[in-house]
Amino acid sequence: MQAIYYVAEGDSIAAGTVGPWPPFPVVFGAQHPEVTLNVMAQGGSRLQSSNGGVPQVVNRASAVDAAKAANPGYGKYVLSLLIGVNDAVTIGEGVDDVNTFLGILSAYCDARRAAGWQVILCTQIGAYATSDAVMYPKWVAWRSTYDPTARGWLGSHCDAVADFANNATMGPVDAASNNAATYGTQSGYYWDVVHPNAAGQAKLAAPLAGAFAALT
Numbered sequence: 001m002q003a004i005y006y007v008a009e010g011d012s013i014a015a016g017t018v019g020p021w022p023p024f025p026v027v028f029g030a031q032h033p034e035v036t037l038n039v040m041a042q043g044g045s046r047l048q049s050s051n052g053g054v055p056q057v058v059n060r061a062s063a064v065d066a067a068k069a070a071n072p073g074y075g076k077y078v079l080s081l082l083i084g085v086n087d088a089v090t091i092g093e094g095v096d097d098v099n100t101f102l103g104i105l106s107a108y109c110d111a112r113r114a115a116g117w118q119v120i121l122c123t124q125i126g127a128y129a130t131s132d133a134v135m136y137p138k139w140v141a142w143r144s145t146y147d148p149t150a151r152g153w154l155g156s157h158c159d160a161v162a163d164f165a166n167n168a169t170m171g172p173v174d175a176a177s178n179n180a181a182t183y184g185t186q187s188g189y190y191w192d193v194v195h196p197n198a199a200g201q202a203k204l205a206a207p208l209a210g211a212f213a214a215l216t
Contacts, residue, residue: 002075003034004212007064007117009057010041010082013125013204017043018195024204025080031205032212036074038067046087046094048104054093057083058108065115076215079112080162080208082122085194088142089128089135096138098145109157120211121158123147123165125204126175127194140173160211162204169203170196 008014008025016023016039022030029037040063042055049056068077087094087101095101109119124143128136147165154161165171169189176193189200196204 003073004032004036004076004078005068005071005074006035006037006078006080007067008037008039008041008080009060009064010080010122011045011086012041012043013085013195014041014080014082015039015043015045016201019191019197021198021201024196024201024208027202027205028208028212031209036071040064040067041082044086045083046090047083047101047108048087048095049090049093051093054086057081058104061108061111064112064117068116077117078120078212078215079117080120080122080211081109082124082162082164084124084142084146085127085139088146089138096142098142102146102149106153106157109153113157113159118159118215119157120160120162120208120215121150121153122162122208123150123171125164125167125170125196125200126172126177128176129193130174130177132193136177143173159216160214162207162211164204164207167203167207170200 012018014023029035045055048058112119128139130136151161176190191197
């Protein structure tokens, strides 16, 4: 079995910084002993931000590439990226314009592929309550461009897509709102209106496994 070195990048959903349960990369890694996992995602991350105090994926690029160089001998080097929910709804500090975001993201993915990574790009999950007149419509509109664009990048800016948006439980735009009435509980699949709980994180591990299986 081919040994794989796997870095998971992104925000708190991938980092598992909300709640005492493993995030989807850790769930996946526990099921695949051939994978050596390094979670480099950080809570609160945006792809890029005008606020220098915010964790930014683009600023961690050199550390991601350095991790690959420091771990020679693997058959594959895989990088997954789930990012966007903080950028999309933080006007003035994140990259809230989706087309600007996509331009920065495509350059980031191209550079990681040039450095020898196979890039798995994740589509988005449902977030925010349907009753939120500010965040929810912005996220729905942002996703309506991001998700199909990410899928269309297969073979050009990424090597596989973990299609969370196509997951029947986590992908619908109102998925988080379905659990809004039980905020902070372990019922359903969300801990709050952004972050999956243990059951939700486990749901995300399956599309990630599918993306890994699609890598050549």
